[in-house]
Amino acid sequence: MNSISVRALLVRGMLAGLAAGVLALIVAYLLGEPHVDAAISFEEAHSHDHGGGEEPVSRTLQSTAGLATGVLVYGVALGGIASLAFCTALGRIGRFGPRATAALISLGALIAVYLVPFLKYPANPPSVGDPDTIGKRTALYFLMIALSVLLSVGTVILGKRLAPRLGNWNATVVAGAAFVVAVGLAYAFLPGVNELPDDFPAGLLWKFRLSALAMQLLLWTGFGLLFGHFAERLLTPRAGAQEEKARAAAPAG
Amino acid sequence: MAQSAAPAPAASTAIPAVAPISLKEIAPWALFVGVLMLLLLYFVGAEQGATSLVSGENVHEWVHDGRHLLGFPCH
Numbered sequence: 001m002n003s004i005s006v007r008a009l010l011v012r013g014m015l016a017g018l019a020a021g022v023l024a025l026i027v028a029y030l031l032g033e034p035h036v037d038a039a040i041s042f043e044e045a046h047s048h049d050h051g052g053g054e055e056p057v058s059r060t061l062q063s064t065a066g067l068a069t070g071v072l073v074y075g076v077a078l079g080g081i082a083s084l085a086f087c088t089a090l091g092r093i094g095r096f097g098p099r100a101t102a103a104l105i106s107l108g109a110l111i112a113v114y115l116v117p118f119l120k121y122p123a124n125p126p127s128v129g130d131p132d133t134i135g136k137r138t139a140l141y142f143l144m145i146a147l148s149v150l151l152s153v154g155t156v157i158l159g160k161r162l163a164p165r166l167g168n169w170n171a172t173v174v175a176g177a178a179f180v181v182a183v184g185l186a187y188a189f190l191p192g193v194n195e196l197p198d199d200f201p202a203g204l205l206w207k208f209r210l211s212a213l214a215m216q217l218l219l220w221t222g223f224g225l226l227f228g229h230f231a232e233r234l235l236t237p238r239a240g241a242q243e244e245k246a247r248a249a250a251p252a253g
Numbered sequence: 254m255a256q257s258a259a260p261a262p263a264a265s266t267a268i269p270a271v272a273p274i275s276l277k278e279i280a281p282w283a284l285f286v287g288v289l290m291l292l293l294l295y296f297v298g299a300e301q302g303a304t305s306l307v308s309g310e311n312v313h314e315w316v317h318d319g320r321h322l323l324g325f326p327c328h
Contacts, residue, residue, distance in 0.1 A: 006274060006282050032322045057314035070297050070319015077293040084283045091273035098271065114324065123324035137326035138303035212322050235271065 005234065009083050012230040017079015020222035021072040024215040028071055031211035033063050035125060038204055043127030046197065071215070079223055082109050086231065093156060094168065098235045099228035106224025112152035114216045117144040120187050123212035125205065130195045137193055147186055155179040298325040 040059070057066060086105045096104065121141045129137065159175035166174060196205070298320060300306060301313035313320075313328075320327045 006278050010282055010286060028319070028322045033318065036318055036321060055314065056309075056311055057317070062314065062318050066315045067318040067322070070316035070323065073293050073297050074319065074323055077290040077297070080286055080290040084279065084287055087274050087279045087282075088276070091271040095270055101271075118324060121324075121326075123321065124326070125321055126327070129326060129328065131328050134326060134328055135303040138299050141324075141326055142299070212324055215322060216324075 006087050008234055009087055009231060010080060012234065013083020013086065013227055014076050014080045016223050016227035016230060017075040017077070017082070018072060019075075019226055020079065020219045021075020023222040024075060024219040025068055025071045027211065027215045027218050028067055029063070031214055032208070033067070035204060035208040035211060036063070038201075039125035039127050039208065042197075042200065042204070046127070046199075075219060075223075078109065078113065078219075079227070082106065082223065083227065085109070086227070089156075090235075093160070098231035102228030102231050103224045106220045106227070108152055108156075109223075110216060110220040112149045113145060114220075116148040116183055117141060118213070118216075120144055120190065121193060122209050125208040128196055128200060128205070129193075133193075133195065140190060140193065144186070144190065148183065151179055151182050151186075154182075298323070302327060 037059075082105055085108075086102055089105055090098065090101050093101065093104065121137070121144055155175045155178065158178060159171050162171035162174055165171075296312060297316050301310050302320075302325075317327060
């Protein structure tokens with residue numbers, strides 16, 4: 001395995017991330033945007049000092065080109081990072097082939113980068129959150145992501161260490177339980193954030209958060225399947241050739 | 254529990270072990286591209302919110318909807 005394959009995997013990871021970003025963008029536009037608009041209407045109806053004047057970017061641009069920029073760059077960046085994680089994990093986390101490793105990396109990334117931070121500091125629509133605390137909330141959110149990723153890496157290393165003594169299954173269960181306990185402690189000690197306006201519609205908040213979650217599910221499912229396919233073809237060309245041969249032979253036989 | 258040592262011969266029917274890529278090969282890519290990717294995430298997720306490298310609020314306004322829907326604190 002030479003350095004060309006790291007580069008090739010990285011390029012494929014970023015492309016798969018871009019494609020997965022397109023899937024997430026479709027969900028964001030169809031499911032998420034109506035809730036963003038509803039939350040902005042709530043904000044405008046309830047704020048009395050909204051004399052900001054001209055918006056620098058129109059709502060139409062924000063909800064189309066702006067949204068696309070954000071989601072696609074996010075997809076490419078995380079696709080790149082996930083492919084580097086894949087390069088490191090491949091052949092080191094057990095007897096998994098490239099496709100299965102890609103699926104596990106995607107599942108791990110969904111949990112570490114999004115789900116664990118989301119459960120403590122969930123996504124908020126416009127008008128939820130005090131602008132004066134943006135610094136504190138941003139620091140806490142990024143801290144939670146960093147902590148969650150570090151704990152996940154630690155969990156994998158712990159599982160590997162325990163495997164020779166406990167067997168693969170039990171080592172995985174014990175390491176997973178340790179992860180849950182560590183995350184629970186982090187939740188307990190980090191300060192909570194609750195800056196919801198009193199009369200903000202609960203249904204709207206719930207639906208906004210569900211659509212944010214749906215984007216991430218689709219992003220990481222799409223990435224895992226697509227990148228796994230690319231990686232399998234790149235790293236085991238023989239398997240790809242055999243599949244194609246089988247497919248070619250199928251109609252004849 | 255039975256000892257689960259010596260897995261190699263039993264598992265040989267399914268997937269052949271994949272050779273790991275050496276960490277020395279990965280390190281330069283992880284360093285340069287990884288930092289670049291984190292910088293991209295910073296611009297999508299936090300620029301002109303808590304901290305500003307570029308003055309004004311055009312970056313913030315442009316990625317506003319993405320920032321909300323991707324879970325980043327926005328304003």
